[in-house]
Amino acid sequence: MITALITSSLLGLLFHGIHRKVIARIQMRPGPPIWQELLHTAKFAFKQSWIPASASEVHYVAVVLLCIAIWSGALYVVMVGGSVLFLFVFYLLHKVVEHGIGLSSGSSYGKFGGIRSVISAASELPLFTTIVVIYLFTGTLKLSEIITWQSEHGMLLIYAFPAAIAMYLILLSKMHYGPFSIIESKELVSGNITEHFGSWRAGLEIGFAIKTVVLLSSFVLLFTGGHSWPVLLLLMFLVLVSLSFVCAFTPMLGPYDAVTLQSLMTGILVIYIIGVWVFI
Amino acid sequence: MTAIRDHTKKSEYKTITFFCASTILLSECATWLWTLPKIFCALITITLFPCFVLSLFLWLNASEKERDIPFMGY
Numbered sequence: 001m002i003t004a005l006i007t008s009s010l011l012g013l014l015f016h017g018i019h020r021k022v023i024a025r026i027q028m029r030p031g032p033p034i035w036q037e038l039l040h041t042a043k044f045a046f047k048q049s050w051i052p053a054s055a056s057e058v059h060y061v062a063v064v065l066l067c068i069a070i071w072s073g074a075l076y077v078v079m080v081g082g083s084v085l086f087l088f089v090f091y092l093l094h095k096v097v098e099h100g101i102g103l104s105s106g107s108s109y110g111k112f113g114g115i116r117s118v119i120s121a122a123s124e125l126p127l128f129t130t131i132v133v134i135y136l137f138t139g140t141l142k143l144s145e146i147i148t149w150q151s152e153h154g155m156l157l158i159y160a161f162p163a164a165i166a167m168y169l170i171l172l173s174k175m176h177y178g179p180f181s182i183i184e185s186k187e188l189v190s191g192n193i194t195e196h197f198g199s200w201r202a203g204l205e206i207g208f209a210i211k212t213v214v215l216l217s218s219f220v221l222l223f224t225g226g227h228s229w230p231v232l233l234l235l236m237f238l239v240l241v242s243l244s245f246v247c248a249f250t251p252m253l254g255p256y257d258a259v260t261l262q263s264l265m266t267g268i269l270v271i272y273i274i275g276v277w278v279f280i
Numbered sequence: 281m282t283a284i285r286d287h288t289k290k291s292e293y294k295t296i297t298f299f300c301a302s303t304i305l306l307s308e309c310a311t312w313l314w315t316l317p318k319i320f321c322a323l324i325t326i327t328l329f330p331c332f333v334l335s336l337f338l339w340l341n342a343s344e345k346e347r348d349i350p351f352m353g354y
Contacts, residue, residue, distance in 0.1 A: 001308065001321060001322050001326075002304050002308055002325055002329070005325065005329055044337075045336075045337040045340055045341065046340055046341055047341060048341060049337075049338060049341050061334070064330070064334060065330040065334060066330075067330075068329060068330035068333055068334075069326055069327065069329070069330045072325070072326045072329050073326050076322045076326060080318075198337075198341060199334060199337035199338045199341050202333075202337045203330070203333055203334045203337060206333050207330075
């Protein structure tokens, strides 16, 4: 478990670096080296750290611990092929973390980021509809059994393509510099994470790195089935690069536009679910 | 006075780091030896890993020094 956590932290940070590099190259910039996020986290770990006077001390530290803990738990669920409902729960808890990071600091920028996190709660709905569609096709919510079902019937990506798009939107909403990254947009400095610096930011970076690995691996496993480690990593990499392309080409949406688009996607999926329910 | 307080804090962070790391490693070893179910090992790791990460970073940071570690270049 600890080996997986350390590996995922390093891999996730490397993925974040690749994400930045791809975006930069598409935008005709040289961009940072792909290991920049590893250096970034190491730099934060060595920086002086204190708790701002305006912050709620316990809340300020607890959200960092919670961020790492929930994604460590989610990684365990993916590793043992547990229920995807747990992934949904961890994803919802991450919303609490995002909101808590912003509110705990006492900074106006952080608070605005935290509030935007709440109004973008619509981004959770596509995940719920994805889970319903997967259950309607496979009759199970256990990741290991979904993988077995795909080895017998073929990839869910083909059977439930709209659900895959919905989950892709979820991944997109959690990527840095994406069209839905309204909680950390630059008009709010760094949004909800503005006042978390030094060791606290390094801790958050570790949590976010594990989150990226969990989301990418669960997407690949849910929609393309089980693979050997090299193939799984390659597919995760390809999904990441495609997300980077979208992030590079799409401007950041306004908060209300982001919520409207995510709600619209959920509405389309609900119609799709009714169709699947009637015809399967 | 500040330096003494920082030093005390740093030694506390060091203790927490070693406690978390040793507990996680012991639970991993116990799982390998089939004396501890995997789920308990996972619970211990998930609970203590965040504490380990933060205490390690706080132990390593430059709070005992006057200034931050300077920029070293790329």
